[in-house]
Amino acid sequence: MKNLLRGIVIILLLSIILGAAVNFSLVRRFVRGEFKQGFLAQEEFPGIRFITLAEAEDLFARAGAVFIDSRSREEFAAGHVPGALNIPLEESRQRLSGGDLPYPQERTLVVYCEGGDCQTSISLAKLIHDRGFRDIRIFRGGWTEWSAAGLPVEPPR
Amino acid sequence: MERGRPSCGTTTMIRNKWVLFASRLAVGGLFLWAGVLKITDPLGFAQSIKNYRLFPHELAFIIAIILPWVEALCGAFLIVGVFRRSSALLVSLMLVGFIGLVALALLRGIDTSCGCFGSLSRKADLKLILLDTVLLYLTLNIIAPKQQRD
Numbered sequence: 001m002k003n004l005l006r007g008i009v010i011i012l013l014l015s016i017i018l019g020a021a022v023n024f025s026l027v028r029r030f031v032r033g034e035f036k037q038g039f040l041a042q043e044e045f046p047g048i049r050f051i052t053l054a055e056a057e058d059l060f061a062r063a064g065a066v067f068i069d070s071r072s073r074e075e076f077a078a079g080h081v082p083g084a085l086n087i088p089l090e091e092s093r094q095r096l097s098g099g100d101l102p103y104p105q106e107r108t109l110v111v112y113c114e115g116g117d118c119q120t121s122i123s124l125a126k127l128i129h130d131r132g133f134r135d136i137r138i139f140r141g142g143w144t145e146w147s148a149a150g151l152p153v154e155p156p157r
Numbered sequence: 158m159e160r161g162r163p164s165c166g167t168t169t170m171i172r173n174k175w176v177l178f179a180s181r182l183a184v185g186g187l188f189l190w191a192g193v194l195k196i197t198d199p200l201g202f203a204q205s206i207k208n209y210r211l212f213p214h215e216l217a218f219i220i221a222i223i224l225p226w227v228e229a230l231c232g233a234f235l236i237v238g239v240f241r242r243s244s245a246l247l248v249s250l251m252l253v254g255f256i257g258l259v260a261l262a263l264l265r266g267i268d269t270s271c272g273c274f275g276s277l278s279r280k281a282d283l284k285l286i287l288l289d290t291v292l293l294y295l296t297l298n299i300i301a302p303k304q305q306r307d
Binding site: 018 | 203
């Protein structure tokens with residue numbers, strides 16, 4: 001029993017030391033608040049950044065971006081940003097391979113999901129980034145923030 | 158327990174030492190591989206943890222930094238036979254945690270990949286729970302002291 005516990009303590013201590021040592025720079029960046037919005041390394045996904053409601057509203061007003069909704073079909077049907085394209089995360093690999101994003105790679109894309117702690121917008125943004133798009137904005141406030149702000153919705157209320 | 162008399166609790170234990178050795182290699186190899194894949198992409202793994210919508214941001218990061226090393230070390234130790242029972246116990250605890258996490262995700266209707274093998278991860282579903290249960294059974298046999306198996 002003593003040996004069993006000693007082994008566990010050694011393994012856990014080794015893991016903490018190795019994890020902290022190998023990821024030292026990452027831990028420092030985290031402490032500085034770099035990954036507050038989401039776990040995205042800027043050097044790995046240089047074309048993705050997070051935007052606020054005001055920025056999303058501005059892009060919508062200037063018709064300068066394609067909005068992409070990563071929620072399910074049912075949630076999308078219940079209400080979405082006007083003109084948004086629905087690419088549910090579970091269908092994304094198939095849909096993106098099938099050419100469901102017929103835009104030039106320089107086009108600004110705004111990806112959103114429900115808001116709050118939903119994570120599908122980040123996962124979808126990564127997949128789109130892998131397809132070569134280089135101006136992807138993640139609107140973390142998502143549908144909850146958009147609809148609560150009284151901004152245009154489809155179908156109209 | 159009286160020596161030599163089989164007990165109800167041990168009748169389903171694996172007794173063959175070669176099967177146990179193969180179990181150690183299989184479970185160890187799988188955990189070593191899973192750990193290494195996550196060590197190479199800690200942020201991706203942190204995001205996978207967040208996708209379960211159960212852990213606060215900071216905790217997801219800490220888990221993503223440490224857990225892959227626990228997996229890799231336990232896997233390596235199981236293969237080489239060092240800290241065999243300690244590693245098996247930690248692997249069992251992790252498997253129980255994974256099963257609970259996937260079950261909770263299914264109950265809450267969260268559709269996500271498991272995050273278990275980095276970018277090669279599969280969907281968090283019932284099949285994954287079944288796979289983890291088989292691994293848990295194999296691992297519990299490794300923890301059991303020799304006299305319980307003989």
